[in-house]
Amino acid sequence: MIVQLLEVSIAERHFDRYLELAIALKPKLEAMPGCIFIDRFKSLSRKNVLLSYQIWRDDACRTARRAEDHHRVRTTDRKKIFAGYRVRVARMADDVGPGRQDWQAARQGMACGDPEGPMPRYAVVAEAIHPELSADVRELCESYQSVYRGGRFVHLADVRDEQAGRDLGQQLSEGSAIESSHIVKIIRDDGTIERDAAQP
Known part of the structure:
Protein backbone atom coordinates (compact mmCIF):
# COMPACT_ATOMS: atom_id res chain seq x y z
CA MET A 1 0.00 0.00 0.00
CA ILE A 2 1.06 3.55 -0.76
CA VAL A 3 0.92 6.43 1.71
CA GLN A 4 0.94 10.06 0.63
CA LEU A 5 1.65 12.82 3.14
CA LEU A 6 1.05 16.21 1.56
CA GLU A 7 1.89 19.06 3.88
CA VAL A 8 0.83 22.53 2.72
CA SER A 9 1.33 25.99 4.16
CA ILE A 10 -1.66 28.08 3.15
CA ALA A 11 -1.58 31.83 2.61
CA GLU A 12 -3.69 33.17 5.48
CA ARG A 13 -6.17 35.04 3.30
CA HIS A 14 -6.93 31.81 1.39
CA PHE A 15 -7.07 29.38 4.32
CA ASP A 16 -10.85 29.22 4.73
CA ARG A 17 -11.35 28.96 0.97
CA TYR A 18 -8.87 26.09 0.74
CA LEU A 19 -10.72 24.20 3.49
CA GLU A 20 -13.99 24.64 1.61
CA LEU A 21 -12.40 23.20 -1.54
CA ALA A 22 -10.86 20.32 0.42
CA ILE A 23 -14.16 19.40 2.07
CA ALA A 24 -15.95 19.46 -1.29
CA LEU A 25 -13.23 17.30 -2.87
CA LYS A 26 -13.13 14.56 -0.22
CA PRO A 27 -16.13 12.47 -1.46
CA LYS A 28 -14.75 12.47 -5.00
CA LEU A 29 -11.37 11.19 -3.84
CA GLU A 30 -12.94 8.54 -1.60
CA ALA A 31 -14.95 7.23 -4.56
CA MET A 32 -11.85 6.71 -6.71
CA PRO A 33 -10.65 3.13 -7.24
CA SER A 45 1.95 23.90 16.33
CA ARG A 46 2.18 25.78 13.02
CA LYS A 47 -0.42 28.28 11.87
CA ASN A 48 -2.16 27.66 8.53
CA VAL A 49 -0.40 24.33 7.92
CA LEU A 50 -2.46 21.35 6.79
CA LEU A 51 -1.54 17.70 6.27
CA SER A 52 -3.36 15.54 3.72
CA TYR A 53 -2.92 11.91 4.81
CA GLN A 54 -3.88 9.40 2.13
CA ILE A 55 -3.58 5.62 1.80
CA TRP A 56 -3.90 4.03 -1.65
CA ARG A 57 -3.93 0.41 -2.79
CA ASP A 58 -0.99 1.02 -5.13
CA ASP A 59 0.87 3.84 -6.85
CA ALA A 60 -1.14 3.49 -10.05
CA CYS A 61 -4.31 4.34 -8.12
CA ARG A 62 -2.61 7.26 -6.38
CA THR A 63 -1.33 8.80 -9.60
CA ALA A 64 -4.56 8.20 -11.53
CA ARG A 65 -6.27 10.92 -9.55
CA ARG A 66 -3.89 13.47 -11.08
CA ALA A 67 -5.77 13.13 -14.36
CA GLU A 68 -9.00 14.22 -12.73
CA ASP A 69 -10.46 17.69 -13.20
CA HIS A 70 -9.83 18.58 -9.54
CA HIS A 71 -6.08 18.32 -10.14
CA ARG A 72 -6.24 20.95 -12.86
CA VAL A 73 -8.25 23.21 -10.56
CA ARG A 74 -5.75 22.70 -7.74
CA THR A 75 -2.86 23.48 -10.11
CA THR A 76 -4.54 26.68 -11.26
CA ASP A 77 -4.99 27.91 -7.69
CA ARG A 78 -1.70 26.63 -6.27
CA LYS A 79 0.39 29.77 -6.71
CA LYS A 80 -2.26 31.92 -5.07
CA ILE A 81 -3.17 29.58 -2.22
CA PHE A 82 0.02 27.71 -1.23
CA ALA A 83 2.82 29.49 0.60
CA GLY A 84 4.79 26.23 0.53
CA TYR A 85 4.40 22.46 0.36
CA ARG A 86 6.13 19.17 1.09
CA VAL A 87 4.99 15.86 -0.37
CA ARG A 88 6.18 12.50 0.90
CA VAL A 89 5.20 9.29 -0.90
CA ALA A 90 5.90 6.09 1.01
CA ARG A 91 5.24 2.36 1.21
CA MET A 92 3.90 0.67 4.31
CA ALA A 93 6.78 -1.03 6.13
CA ASP A 94 5.45 -2.15 9.52
CA ASP A 95 2.85 -1.52 12.20
CA VAL A 96 3.33 -1.27 15.94
CA GLY A 97 0.73 -1.62 18.66
CA PRO A 98 -3.06 -2.15 18.43
CA GLY A 99 -4.44 -3.17 15.05
CA ARG A 100 -1.02 -4.31 13.84
CA GLN A 101 -0.93 -5.69 10.30
CA ASP A 102 1.73 -7.74 8.54
CA TRP A 103 3.21 -5.75 5.66
CA GLN A 104 5.88 -8.32 4.73
CA ALA A 105 4.19 -9.15 1.42
CA ALA A 106 4.04 -5.48 0.50
CA ARG A 107 7.75 -5.15 1.26
CA GLN A 108 8.74 -7.57 -1.49
CA GLY A 109 10.29 -5.61 -4.34
CA MET A 110 9.92 -2.36 -2.40
CA ALA A 111 11.61 0.58 -4.07
CA CYS A 112 14.49 1.82 -1.98
CA GLY A 113 14.64 5.38 -3.24
CA ASP A 114 17.81 7.26 -3.99
CA PRO A 115 20.60 5.97 -1.71
CA GLU A 116 22.33 9.33 -2.07
CA GLY A 117 19.14 11.20 -1.26
CA PRO A 118 18.43 13.19 1.87
CA MET A 119 17.75 11.50 5.18
CA PRO A 120 15.52 10.48 6.89
CA ARG A 121 14.02 7.77 4.71
CA TYR A 122 11.29 6.61 7.13
CA ALA A 123 8.41 8.17 9.00
CA VAL A 124 5.99 7.12 11.73
CA VAL A 125 2.30 8.02 11.40
CA ALA A 126 0.33 7.41 14.60
CA GLU A 127 -3.44 7.73 14.60
CA ALA A 128 -4.91 8.85 17.92
CA ILE A 129 -8.02 9.98 19.74
CA HIS A 130 -6.19 12.54 21.88
CA PRO A 131 -3.61 15.23 21.06
CA GLU A 132 -1.46 14.78 24.16
CA LEU A 133 1.81 12.84 24.04
CA SER A 134 4.16 11.76 26.81
CA ALA A 135 7.13 14.01 27.45
CA ASP A 136 9.65 11.53 26.03
CA VAL A 137 8.11 11.58 22.54
CA ARG A 138 6.48 15.03 22.41
CA GLU A 139 9.55 16.73 20.91
CA LEU A 140 9.95 14.05 18.24
CA CYS A 141 6.50 14.41 16.67
CA GLU A 142 4.29 17.02 15.13
CA SER A 143 0.63 16.70 16.05
CA TYR A 144 -2.35 17.41 13.80
CA GLN A 145 -6.12 17.53 14.36
CA SER A 146 -8.56 16.20 11.77
CA VAL A 147 -10.46 18.79 9.77
CA TYR A 148 -13.26 16.32 9.01
CA ARG A 149 -13.61 14.22 12.16
CA GLY A 150 -13.87 15.66 15.64
CA GLY A 151 -11.62 14.10 18.26
CA ARG A 152 -9.25 12.49 15.73
CA PHE A 153 -5.53 13.23 15.57
CA VAL A 154 -2.33 12.18 13.82
CA HIS A 155 1.21 12.36 15.22
CA LEU A 156 3.90 12.40 12.53
CA ALA A 157 7.67 11.97 12.92
CA ASP A 158 10.62 11.50 10.59
CA VAL A 159 13.00 8.75 11.74
CA ARG A 160 16.43 7.63 10.53
CA ASP A 161 15.63 3.96 9.89
CA GLU A 162 13.05 1.23 10.32
CA GLN A 163 14.25 0.16 13.76
CA ALA A 164 14.01 3.74 15.02
CA GLY A 165 10.48 3.75 13.64
CA ARG A 166 9.61 0.57 15.55
CA ASP A 167 11.07 2.00 18.74
CA LEU A 168 9.13 5.25 18.42
CA GLY A 169 5.98 3.39 17.40
CA GLN A 170 6.26 1.25 20.51
CA GLN A 171 6.69 4.33 22.69
CA LEU A 172 3.67 5.95 21.08
CA SER A 173 1.56 2.81 21.37
CA GLU A 174 2.13 2.68 25.10
CA GLY A 175 -0.20 5.66 25.31
CA SER A 176 -3.83 4.62 25.64
CA ALA A 177 -4.98 7.24 23.11
CA ILE A 178 -2.94 5.77 20.22
CA GLU A 179 -4.95 3.49 17.94
CA SER A 180 -2.23 2.52 15.48
CA SER A 181 1.32 3.45 14.49
CA HIS A 182 2.39 2.92 10.88
CA ILE A 183 6.05 2.84 9.90
CA VAL A 184 6.44 3.93 6.28
CA LYS A 185 9.42 3.91 3.94
CA ILE A 186 9.81 7.17 2.05
CA ILE A 187 10.30 6.74 -1.70
CA ARG A 188 9.78 10.39 -2.65
CA ASP A 189 10.25 13.57 -0.62
CA ASP A 190 10.22 17.00 -2.18
CA GLY A 191 8.68 20.44 -1.99
CA THR A 192 9.40 23.98 -0.91
CA ILE A 193 9.15 23.51 2.87
CA GLU A 194 12.57 22.78 4.37
CA ARG A 195 12.68 19.47 6.22
CA ASP A 196 14.07 21.01 9.38
CA ALA A 197 11.46 23.74 9.26
CA ALA A 198 8.76 21.08 9.04
CA GLN A 199 9.58 19.90 12.53
CA PRO A 200 7.73 21.42 15.51
Missing part, protein backbone atom coordinates in the same frame (compact mmCIF):
# COMPACT_ATOMS: atom_id res chain seq x y z
CA GLY A 34 -7.95 2.14 -4.77
CA CYS A 35 -8.54 4.92 -2.26
CA ILE A 36 -8.41 3.28 1.17
CA PHE A 37 -8.25 6.29 3.47
CA ILE A 38 -8.08 10.07 3.19
CA ASP A 39 -8.22 12.82 5.78
CA ARG A 40 -6.87 16.31 6.25
CA PHE A 41 -5.37 17.48 9.51
CA LYS A 42 -4.54 20.93 10.87
CA SER A 43 -1.17 21.38 12.56
CA LEU A 44 -1.43 22.12 16.28
Whole structure:
Protein backbone atom coordinates (compact mmCIF):
# COMPACT_ATOMS: atom_id res chain seq x y z
CA MET A 1 0.00 0.00 0.00
CA ILE A 2 1.06 3.55 -0.76
CA VAL A 3 0.92 6.43 1.71
CA GLN A 4 0.94 10.06 0.63
CA LEU A 5 1.65 12.82 3.14
CA LEU A 6 1.05 16.21 1.56
CA GLU A 7 1.89 19.06 3.88
CA VAL A 8 0.83 22.53 2.72
CA SER A 9 1.33 25.99 4.16
CA ILE A 10 -1.66 28.08 3.15
CA ALA A 11 -1.58 31.83 2.61
CA GLU A 12 -3.69 33.17 5.48
CA ARG A 13 -6.17 35.04 3.30
CA HIS A 14 -6.93 31.81 1.39
CA PHE A 15 -7.07 29.38 4.32
CA ASP A 16 -10.85 29.22 4.73
CA ARG A 17 -11.35 28.96 0.97
CA TYR A 18 -8.87 26.09 0.74
CA LEU A 19 -10.72 24.20 3.49
CA GLU A 20 -13.99 24.64 1.61
CA LEU A 21 -12.40 23.20 -1.54
CA ALA A 22 -10.86 20.32 0.42
CA ILE A 23 -14.16 19.40 2.07
CA ALA A 24 -15.95 19.46 -1.29
CA LEU A 25 -13.23 17.30 -2.87
CA LYS A 26 -13.13 14.56 -0.22
CA PRO A 27 -16.13 12.47 -1.46
CA LYS A 28 -14.75 12.47 -5.00
CA LEU A 29 -11.37 11.19 -3.84
CA GLU A 30 -12.94 8.54 -1.60
CA ALA A 31 -14.95 7.23 -4.56
CA MET A 32 -11.85 6.71 -6.71
CA PRO A 33 -10.65 3.13 -7.24
CA GLY A 34 -7.95 2.14 -4.77
CA CYS A 35 -8.54 4.92 -2.26
CA ILE A 36 -8.41 3.28 1.17
CA PHE A 37 -8.25 6.29 3.47
CA ILE A 38 -8.08 10.07 3.19
CA ASP A 39 -8.22 12.82 5.78
CA ARG A 40 -6.87 16.31 6.25
CA PHE A 41 -5.37 17.48 9.51
CA LYS A 42 -4.54 20.93 10.87
CA SER A 43 -1.17 21.38 12.56
CA LEU A 44 -1.43 22.12 16.28
CA SER A 45 1.95 23.90 16.33
CA ARG A 46 2.18 25.78 13.02
CA LYS A 47 -0.42 28.28 11.87
CA ASN A 48 -2.16 27.66 8.53
CA VAL A 49 -0.40 24.33 7.92
CA LEU A 50 -2.46 21.35 6.79
CA LEU A 51 -1.54 17.70 6.27
CA SER A 52 -3.36 15.54 3.72
CA TYR A 53 -2.92 11.91 4.81
CA GLN A 54 -3.88 9.40 2.13
CA ILE A 55 -3.58 5.62 1.80
CA TRP A 56 -3.90 4.03 -1.65
CA ARG A 57 -3.93 0.41 -2.79
CA ASP A 58 -0.99 1.02 -5.13
CA ASP A 59 0.87 3.84 -6.85
CA ALA A 60 -1.14 3.49 -10.05
CA CYS A 61 -4.31 4.34 -8.12
CA ARG A 62 -2.61 7.26 -6.38
CA THR A 63 -1.33 8.80 -9.60
CA ALA A 64 -4.56 8.20 -11.53
CA ARG A 65 -6.27 10.92 -9.55
CA ARG A 66 -3.89 13.47 -11.08
CA ALA A 67 -5.77 13.13 -14.36
CA GLU A 68 -9.00 14.22 -12.73
CA ASP A 69 -10.46 17.69 -13.20
CA HIS A 70 -9.83 18.58 -9.54
CA HIS A 71 -6.08 18.32 -10.14
CA ARG A 72 -6.24 20.95 -12.86
CA VAL A 73 -8.25 23.21 -10.56
CA ARG A 74 -5.75 22.70 -7.74
CA THR A 75 -2.86 23.48 -10.11
CA THR A 76 -4.54 26.68 -11.26
CA ASP A 77 -4.99 27.91 -7.69
CA ARG A 78 -1.70 26.63 -6.27
CA LYS A 79 0.39 29.77 -6.71
CA LYS A 80 -2.26 31.92 -5.07
CA ILE A 81 -3.17 29.58 -2.22
CA PHE A 82 0.02 27.71 -1.23
CA ALA A 83 2.82 29.49 0.60
CA GLY A 84 4.79 26.23 0.53
CA TYR A 85 4.40 22.46 0.36
CA ARG A 86 6.13 19.17 1.09
CA VAL A 87 4.99 15.86 -0.37
CA ARG A 88 6.18 12.50 0.90
CA VAL A 89 5.20 9.29 -0.90
CA ALA A 90 5.90 6.09 1.01
CA ARG A 91 5.24 2.36 1.21
CA MET A 92 3.90 0.67 4.31
CA ALA A 93 6.78 -1.03 6.13
CA ASP A 94 5.45 -2.15 9.52
CA ASP A 95 2.85 -1.52 12.20
CA VAL A 96 3.33 -1.27 15.94
CA GLY A 97 0.73 -1.62 18.66
CA PRO A 98 -3.06 -2.15 18.43
CA GLY A 99 -4.44 -3.17 15.05
CA ARG A 100 -1.02 -4.31 13.84
CA GLN A 101 -0.93 -5.69 10.30
CA ASP A 102 1.73 -7.74 8.54
CA TRP A 103 3.21 -5.75 5.66
CA GLN A 104 5.88 -8.32 4.73
CA ALA A 105 4.19 -9.15 1.42
CA ALA A 106 4.04 -5.48 0.50
CA ARG A 107 7.75 -5.15 1.26
CA GLN A 108 8.74 -7.57 -1.49
CA GLY A 109 10.29 -5.61 -4.34
CA MET A 110 9.92 -2.36 -2.40
CA ALA A 111 11.61 0.58 -4.07
CA CYS A 112 14.49 1.82 -1.98
CA GLY A 113 14.64 5.38 -3.24
CA ASP A 114 17.81 7.26 -3.99
CA PRO A 115 20.60 5.97 -1.71
CA GLU A 116 22.33 9.33 -2.07
CA GLY A 117 19.14 11.20 -1.26
CA PRO A 118 18.43 13.19 1.87
CA MET A 119 17.75 11.50 5.18
CA PRO A 120 15.52 10.48 6.89
CA ARG A 121 14.02 7.77 4.71
CA TYR A 122 11.29 6.61 7.13
CA ALA A 123 8.41 8.17 9.00
CA VAL A 124 5.99 7.12 11.73
CA VAL A 125 2.30 8.02 11.40
CA ALA A 126 0.33 7.41 14.60
CA GLU A 127 -3.44 7.73 14.60
CA ALA A 128 -4.91 8.85 17.92
CA ILE A 129 -8.02 9.98 19.74
CA HIS A 130 -6.19 12.54 21.88
CA PRO A 131 -3.61 15.23 21.06
CA GLU A 132 -1.46 14.78 24.16
CA LEU A 133 1.81 12.84 24.04
CA SER A 134 4.16 11.76 26.81
CA ALA A 135 7.13 14.01 27.45
CA ASP A 136 9.65 11.53 26.03
CA VAL A 137 8.11 11.58 22.54
CA ARG A 138 6.48 15.03 22.41
CA GLU A 139 9.55 16.73 20.91
CA LEU A 140 9.95 14.05 18.24
CA CYS A 141 6.50 14.41 16.67
CA GLU A 142 4.29 17.02 15.13
CA SER A 143 0.63 16.70 16.05
CA TYR A 144 -2.35 17.41 13.80
CA GLN A 145 -6.12 17.53 14.36
CA SER A 146 -8.56 16.20 11.77
CA VAL A 147 -10.46 18.79 9.77
CA TYR A 148 -13.26 16.32 9.01
CA ARG A 149 -13.61 14.22 12.16
CA GLY A 150 -13.87 15.66 15.64
CA GLY A 151 -11.62 14.10 18.26
CA ARG A 152 -9.25 12.49 15.73
CA PHE A 153 -5.53 13.23 15.57
CA VAL A 154 -2.33 12.18 13.82
CA HIS A 155 1.21 12.36 15.22
CA LEU A 156 3.90 12.40 12.53
CA ALA A 157 7.67 11.97 12.92
CA ASP A 158 10.62 11.50 10.59
CA VAL A 159 13.00 8.75 11.74
CA ARG A 160 16.43 7.63 10.53
CA ASP A 161 15.63 3.96 9.89
CA GLU A 162 13.05 1.23 10.32
CA GLN A 163 14.25 0.16 13.76
CA ALA A 164 14.01 3.74 15.02
CA GLY A 165 10.48 3.75 13.64
CA ARG A 166 9.61 0.57 15.55
CA ASP A 167 11.07 2.00 18.74
CA LEU A 168 9.13 5.25 18.42
CA GLY A 169 5.98 3.39 17.40
CA GLN A 170 6.26 1.25 20.51
CA GLN A 171 6.69 4.33 22.69
CA LEU A 172 3.67 5.95 21.08
CA SER A 173 1.56 2.81 21.37
CA GLU A 174 2.13 2.68 25.10
CA GLY A 175 -0.20 5.66 25.31
CA SER A 176 -3.83 4.62 25.64
CA ALA A 177 -4.98 7.24 23.11
CA ILE A 178 -2.94 5.77 20.22
CA GLU A 179 -4.95 3.49 17.94
CA SER A 180 -2.23 2.52 15.48
CA SER A 181 1.32 3.45 14.49
CA HIS A 182 2.39 2.92 10.88
CA ILE A 183 6.05 2.84 9.90
CA VAL A 184 6.44 3.93 6.28
CA LYS A 185 9.42 3.91 3.94
CA ILE A 186 9.81 7.17 2.05
CA ILE A 187 10.30 6.74 -1.70
CA ARG A 188 9.78 10.39 -2.65
CA ASP A 189 10.25 13.57 -0.62
CA ASP A 190 10.22 17.00 -2.18
CA GLY A 191 8.68 20.44 -1.99
CA THR A 192 9.40 23.98 -0.91
CA ILE A 193 9.15 23.51 2.87
CA GLU A 194 12.57 22.78 4.37
CA ARG A 195 12.68 19.47 6.22
CA ASP A 196 14.07 21.01 9.38
CA ALA A 197 11.46 23.74 9.26
CA ALA A 198 8.76 21.08 9.04
CA GLN A 199 9.58 19.90 12.53
CA PRO A 200 7.73 21.42 15.51
